[in-house]
Amino acid sequence: MLTLPFEEPRVMCELRFGASYPRESLPASLDQERQRNSDRSNPHMRDTEDDISDREEDEREDDQDENGLPKKRGPRKKKPGKEQVDRAKMRRQEANARERSRMHGLNAALESLRKVVPCYSKTQKLSKIETLRLAKNYIWALSETLSAGKRPDLLAFVQTLCKGLSQPTTNLVAGCLQLNARNFLTDHNGEVMFSGRSPYEAVYSYTGSDMNSPPGHSSSALDTGTKPFRHYGYGSAYEPYFENPSPDSESPHFDGQLSPPMNFNGIFSLKHEEPPDYSKSSHYGMRYCAPGRTALAPNSMYRVSPEARFPYDLHVRSQSFQAQGEVNGSFHN
DNA sequence: TAGGCCATCTGGTCCT
DNA sequence: AGGACCAGATGGCCTA
Numbered sequence: 001m002l003t004l005p006f007e008e009p010r011v012m013c014e015l016r017f018g019a020s021y022p023r024e025s026l027p028a029s030l031d032q033e034r035q036r037n038s039d040r041s042n043p044h045m046r047d048t049e050d051d052i053s054d055r056e057e058d059e060r061e062d063d064q065d066e067n068g069l070p071k072k073r074g075p076r077k078k079k080p081g082k083e084q085v086d087r088a089k090m091r092r093q094e095a096n097a098r099e100r101s102r103m104h105g106l107n108a109a110l111e112s113l114r115k116v117v118p119c120y121s122k123t124q125k126l127s128k129i130e131t132l133r134l135a136k137n138y139i140w141a142l143s144e145t146l147s148a149g150k151r152p153d154l155l156a157f158v159q160t161l162c163k164g165l166s167q168p169t170t171n172l173v174a175g176c177l178q179l180n181a182r183n184f185l186t187d188h189n190g191e192v193m194f195s196g197r198s199p200y201e202a203v204y205s206y207t208g209s210d211m212n213s214p215p216g217h218s219s220s221a222l223d224t225g226t227k228p229f230r231h232y233g234y235g236s237a238y239e240p241y242f243e244n245p246s247p248d249s250e251s252p253h254f255d256g257q258l259s260p261p262m263n264f265n266g267i268f269s270l271k272h273e274e275p276p277d278y279s280k281s282s283h284y285g286m287r288y289c290a291p292g293r294t295a296l297a298p299n300s301m302y303r304v305s306p307e308a309r310f311p312y313d314l315h316v317r318s319q320s321f322q323a324q325g326e327v328n329g330s331f332h333n
Numbered sequence: 334t335a336g337g338c339c340a341t342c343t344g345g346t347c348c349t
Numbered sequence: 350a351g352g353a354c355c356a357g358a359t360g361g362c363c364t365a
Contacts, residue, residue, distance in 0.1 A: 091351080092342090092343080094351095094352095095342095095343085095344095095351090095352080096341075096342060096343080098352070098353080099341080099342075099343085099353090099354090100340085100341070100342090102353075102354080103340075103341080107339095107340095127337085127338060127339090128338080128339085129338090
């Protein structure tokens with residue numbers, strides 16, 4: 001449905017008030033091209049403009065009958081008056097301003113997200129898409145850390161963080177951790193590969209399981225078609241980052257859990273089956289519940305694994321902050 | 334110079 | 350009717 005029947009090329013260009021160029025500054029050919037594009041992309045507008053010109057022609061030819069007397073007119077569409085044109089223009093400008101404001105709000109939120117994911121830098125900002133990818137990986141890595149209930153294994157942590165990120169971002173993350181970025185090569189599939197030399201190299205081969213991929217990693221729009229995360233052997237390289245090396249530092253372990261615990265506002269649950277539909281975030285409060293609580297609906301899509309051992313008691317909020325603080329301490333120096 | 338990223342404008346759709 | 354949200358188009362800027 002066309003809402004701006006008055007639109008004419010000049011009006012359309014003038015409405016681009018936010019652009020840094022006046023219409024007059026456009027090369028004629030470019031201007032014509034833009035008009036063509038506009039017509040292609042908006043057939044309604046073209047039709048409407050045709051309608052208007054047709055009407056104007058009608059008015060010129062049909063104003064009088066063969067005797068020169070004014071013709072009787074039937075009901076016909078009202079040509080928008082100047083007031084309506086101005087009002088529509090105003091509304092379009094207001095809508096543009098709202099849209100700008102909305103996008104600024106979105107960018108502000110993204111900026112605040114940049115500040116809480118690893119490797120925040122005012123000078124070298126992550127792109128929007130990389131910020132979202134890193135945030136997703138960060139959440140995933142933190143969840144795994146919490147589920148493990150022990151100090152994070154740094155290399156595995158960084159590998160998870162870097163999954164699906166571009167090589168420059170991977171370098172940035174590795175650089176923030178003062179690791180050799182060359183050890184975290186991203187292959188052509190976006191898969192993070194640890195290529196550092198290690199006595200335990202390739203101890204844990206790729207199993208084909210998706211258990212170490214963040215939810216939706218293979219299909220999300222944020223993803224890049226990466227394969228499931230591959231475990232690589234690692235040795236002593238991470239040890240300087242820990243006061244006490246992890247007791248089972250030889251390997252990341254798989255405890256049979258299909259997916260990591262989720263943390264929403266300090267309320268945890270161990271979920272099975274399908275990852276949550278993040279587009280329906282308003283349902284989180286309904287569907288997630290702490291283990292030990294009984295508020296899960298009988299048909300809840302998320303259940304607590306009976307064999308799952310949650311490393312924290314129900315005062316998880318403060319403890320999760322503590323654990324997260326330890327991890328963040330590695331990044332925000 | 335090509336490609337990536339971004340801001341902005343714009344019209345369509347949905348919802349209140 | 351009007352606002353929010355979305356996606357497409359476009360052009361500017363930057364970098365490899």
